[in-house]
Amino acid sequence: MLDLRSLDIRQGSFRLRADFRVAPGAKVAVLGPSGAGKSTLLSVIAGFFPAQGGSVLWQGQPLEGLAPGRRPVAMLFQDGNLFPHLDIARNVALGLTPARRLTPAQRDRVAQALARVGLAGFGPRRPAELSGGQQSRAALARILVQERPLLLLDEPFAALGPALRAEMLDLVAALVEETGATLLMVSHAPEDARRIAGEIVLVEGGTAHPPAPARALLDNPPEALRRYLGD
Numbered sequence: 001m002l003d004l005r006s007l008d009i010r011q012g013s014f015r016l017r018a019d020f021r022v023a024p025g026a027k028v029a030v031l032g033p034s035g036a037g038k039s040t041l042l043s044v045i046a047g048f049f050p051a052q053g054g055s056v057l058w059q060g061q062p063l064e065g066l067a068p069g070r071r072p073v074a075m076l077f078q079d080g081n082l083f084p085h086l087d088i089a090r091n092v093a094l095g096l097t098p099a100r101r102l103t104p105a106q107r108d109r110v111a112q113a114l115a116r117v118g119l120a121g122f123g124p125r126r127p128a129e130l131s132g133g134q135q136s137r138a139a140l141a142r143i144l145v146q147e148r149p150l151l152l153l154d155e156p157f158a159a160l161g162p163a164l165r166a167e168m169l170d171l172v173a174a175l176v177e178e179t180g181a182t183l184l185m186v187s188h189a190p191e192d193a194r195r196i197a198g199e200i201v202l203v204e205g206g207t208a209h210p211p212a213p214a215r216a217l218l219d220n221p222p223e224a225l226r227r228y229l230g231d
């Protein structure tokens with residue numbers, strides 16, 4: 001269970017509050033206007049940016065004081081998820097260890113993760129030798145080997161076309177179901193939320209609102225969401 005308790009986030013004159021829980025295994029889309037604070041909220045949960053007040057708890061334990069790498073979190077960003085000078089196997093292995101030499105067991109895990117995302121045999125290639133969709137798959141393989149129970153995705157598929165994006169979302173949904181992880185995914189596209197998310201956290205007007213059932217919310221959007229959707 002992820003518990004955002006009276007979180008108070010400030011960044012210059014920007015302020016965002018969040019006070020809600022996310023159930024284990026939930027798939028949550030984080031929607032809201034540009035600049036509303038979606039990325040900032042994920043950064044605070046991941047430990048890249050400190051909150052001014054309140055607490056982020058996982059299974060009842062506060063995460064403050066834990067460096068990002070020690071949190072139960074794996075995060076994918078909009079871009080820059082892969083190091084261009086390292087091959088795909090090394091990029092994925094970084095989810096396990098910074099060491100250059102892998103144990104046979106670690107090599108197996110990397111190969112299994114690559115196979116699971118449909119990239120068996122792509123390990124020796126550099127990221128530039130992969131298509132955009134394949135690069136997204138490789139980045140997913142890295143968070144797969146990390147085996148963290150909380151996945152934070154900050155619009156990682158925004159640069160992909162609609163068909164490929166749908167395919168990646170389905171893959172994420174399948175991986176989340178297989179691992180039982182909890183997913184928070186920032187998106188600008190309500191159809192992404194419909195496709196993958198059971199719930200929506202709407203971020204607007206200085207508040208990250210508690211998760212609400214996605215379908216009901218999109219079918220009958222409250223005023224703030226209607227404004228954002230442009231209806």
Ligand SMILES: Nc1ncnc2c1ncn2[C@@H]1O[C@H](COP(=O)(O)OP(=O)(O)OP(=O)(O)O)[C@@H](O)[C@H]1O
Binds near residue numbers: 033034
């Ligand atoms: N380094 C910074 N210093 C001060 N304010 C910042 C800084 N970085 C971001 N902000 C402000 O924090 C607010 C939240 O930004 P954030 O990137 O979290 O929004 P977002 O909802 O993810 O937007 P987008 O959908 O455009 O990515 C914005 O109003 C932004 O101007």
